[in-house]
Amino acid sequence: MSANLSALFYLISGILFILALRGLSSPETSRQGNYFGIAGMLISIIVTFLTVGNFDKGFIYVLIFLLIGGSIGAIIAFRIPMTAMPELVAGFHSLVGLAAVFVAISAFLKPDAFNLGSAGNIKLASLIEMSLGAAIGAITFSGSIIAFLKLRGIMSGSPITFKGQHIINLLLGLSILFLIYYLCSSQSSNIFWTLVIISFLVGILLIIPIGGADMPVVISMLNSYSGWAAAGIGFTLENTALIITGALVGSSGAILSYIMCKGMNRSFFNVILGGWGATEQTLDSKGNEQKPVKSGNADDAAFLMKNASSVIIVPGYGMAVAQAQHALREMVDALKKNGVKVSYAIHPVAGRMPGHMNVLLAEANVPYDEVFELDEINNDFANCDVAYVIGANDVTNPIAKSDPQSPIYGMPVLDVEKSKSVLFVKRSLSPGYAGIDNDLFYRDNTLMLFADAKKMTEEIVKSL
C-alpha cells in the first residue's frame, strides 16, 4: 500500500477516535461511540500490515502475540469488579507507557526500519521525538505502577516523603532534558538507556508523595501523560492516527485532572507536591469537646423516609467500600413504591476516579436519569425532606462555606444541611480524609445512624 494511501486511512482512524469520544456526550450515543473506536483501531492495524507488506513467518508471530495479549485483556475486562476500575485503569496506563518505551527502543536500535536514518546517524528531529516519547512513556509506566499498588492497597496510601524530595525531582527532571540534548549530539546508546532508567525513577518519585485520597487527580494526570507519550511516538513514526490520538488523550486527561482539582478546591501543583498530608497534624482537635449528637436506628430512618415526599441520596466512596450499592437500590425501590421521589447527588470527587460513583450506581441498576451532578441538584436540597448521606463526609461539610480557616474552605460541597432532615450513615464521629470535624453531625436536623453502610441500609429495607 502506498504511503499516501495509508496516511489517508490513518486519518480516518483518527477521525473515528474523535467520534468515539464524541459519543460519550450522552449514554444513548456512547455504545455507538465505542464501536467507532473499535473500527478505528481495526483500520489502523490492517493498514499497518498492508503497508509493511511482509506476510512471512513474522506475520504469523505478530498474530499470535496479538491474540495472547488480546485474550489476557479480554479475560481481565470480563472479570474485573466495578469497584476495582481505578486500579484497572492505572494498570492499563502503565501498559501504554511501557509499550511506548519499547517502540522507542526498537526505533532507536533499528532506525532504518522506520525511515529515520541509520543506527548512529538518526535524524535530529526523530531523535528528539523518540527520546521524549520514551521519557514520558517511562514516567507513565512507573508512575502508574505506583498508583496501581496504592489503589490496590498493596502499598500504603499515605504519602511517602523525605527531605530534599522536591530538589531531587527537580534535578532529575533537568537531567532528562540535559540527556536528551547530549543524546542528540552524541547518538550514544548508553545515554539513551540512562535516559530511560532515570525516567522510570522520576515516575516513581513523582507519585509516592501523593496521598491515597488524591488518586482521582493522579489517575487523570497519568491518563494525560500516556497520551503525550503516544503523541511523541506518533511524531517519530510520522503516523497521523497516533498523533491525533495522543493529542486527544493528552487533553482529555488534562481536563479531568482540572475537574478533579476544582472538585477539591486545590491547585494542581498543590496535589502534585503532596500538600495536604502536612497540615493534617497541625489542626487542633477542638472538636473533642462533647457536643450533643442525635442518633437513631433503622426504624427511625425508615419512618422518616417513608413519610417524606422527596429524598436525596448522597453516596460517597464509603458506600463502595461497604458494597452497599445494591442494598441502597432495594431501599430506593421500596421508597418509590411508597410514592417517595428519590434522586441521587454525586460530588465530583465522590469516588476514587472521575465518574466512579456513577458506574457503581449504574451497576446496581440505578437509572442514570435519577443521578445528578453537584451543580444540577444542589438547589434541590432546600426543598427536600430527607437527605440520606451514605459513605460521604467531607463533601457535605458546611464548614467549607463558612470558615475561611478550614483547609477545605472554598471546596464546592453539597448543601445537605438545607434539607428538612439529614440521615447520616457512619460508623463513628471520626473525621474524614481532610482530618476535620464535620459540623453537620451536630446540627439539629441531623440524625446519625451509627452502623456499617450496608447493614444499616439492609435493616432500613426490612423495616420499610
Next chain:
Amino acid sequence: MEIDPFIFRLSIFILSIFVGYYVVWSVTPSLHTPLMSVTNAISSVIIVGAIIAALAGTSDNLFETSNIFGFLAIILAAVNIFGGFLVTQRMLQMYKKKKK
C-alpha cells in the same frame, strides 16, 4: 521555499488538542470513567509502531533485539486494546434509563 513535513504534523497535533479540548468538555460527567477506559484503549494505537518494529528486517533473523521489543510491545498494546474496549462496553451497557 518548501515547508518541512514536520510542520504539517505539528499542525495536526495542535488542532487535535483543540478538538480534544472541546470534545472532552462535552462528555457528560457521569461517563468520565468510561471516558478514561476508552482513551486508554485508543492510545494503544501505538501498536502500529509495535508491528513495524516487530516485522523490521528479514525473516531469517526474526528475533533480533529490536524485533523482540516490538513483539513485547504488541502484547502490551493488545492487552490494552481488548481490555480497554471490552471493559468500556461492559460499563456502557449498565447505563439504563428509567423504566416508564
